[in-house]
Amino acid sequence: MRLDKFLSNAGLASRSEIKHFFKDKRVLVNDQLVRQGKTQIDPSKDIIKVDNEVIKYKPFYYFVLNKPKGYVSANEDDKYPTVMEFFTDLNIKGLTHVGRLDKDTTGVLLITNDGKLGHFLISPKSNVKKIYSLTVDRDLDESLIKQFKEGITLENKEKCKPAKLTLINKRKAILELTEGKYHQVKRMMRSVGYEVTSLNRDLFAFLTVKDLKPGEYYELTENEVNELNKYYR
Numbered sequence: 001m002r003l004d005k006f007l008s009n010a011g012l013a014s015r016s017e018i019k020h021f022f023k024d025k026r027v028l029v030n031d032q033l034v035r036q037g038k039t040q041i042d043p044s045k046d047i048i049k050v051d052n053e054v055i056k057y058k059p060f061y062y063f064v065l066n067k068p069k070g071y072v073s074a075n076e077d078d079k080y081p082t083v084m085e086f087f088t089d090l091n092i093k094g095l096t097h098v099g100r101l102d103k104d105t106t107g108v109l110l111i112t113n114d115g116k117l118g119h120f121l122i123s124p125k126s127n128v129k130k131i132y133s134l135t136v137d138r139d140l141d142e143s144l145i146k147q148f149k150e151g152i153t154l155e156n157k158e159k160c161k162p163a164k165l166t167l168i169n170k171r172k173a174i175l176e177l178t179e180g181k182y183h184q185v186k187r188m189m190r191s192v193g194y195e196v197t198s199l200n201r202d203l204f205a206f207l208t209v210k211d212l213k214p215g216e217y218y219e220l221t222e223n224e225v226n227e228l229n230k231y232y233r
Contacts, residue, residue, distance in 0.1 A: 004037025068214035073100035107201035
């Protein structure tokens, strides 16, 4: 692998910015000064340092964003700000969102450049658990609990898998499901006569936003990544 590509993939800076690292004599390979980005290295064997700090090779990155309102789940959008704007300073190629949350939906959103895992986690085969907190426009009826347990039929006659609805008070509830259909929570509630006025995803798989403020994110630990990869099994 080219050394400049390695440093770029490590998220230090863009390829053009990394050129200055070499000019400024900031890069060492096995404690030897290197002045050219095209130098070939073996990330599994060579020790690369920038400003005397060891740079470790990571092919994939995984983050949880506490998505705020007003941002769309997209890499680019002409009308609204996107969730990827929180990650522009990282200079990590291929980062994207896993699944989508509506513009006004908040909460857990997984961001990664591991496309294979990301696609699998949103596929029907994965059965990833998702938990949402929701508020609706009128009082909730207890009969809804049974309806969701039996499986809601959407407006297009598509049947949803059984889901667990827990009523918190007259207009607030917790919904647990293992699907990821387009606008599913709002469509499920609309099919039984309710409009969702606020929606937050509390959990995706086992991931939460912890103590993050809206717009903040954290990088998953190695153990958390290993747990996500168990969904392949």
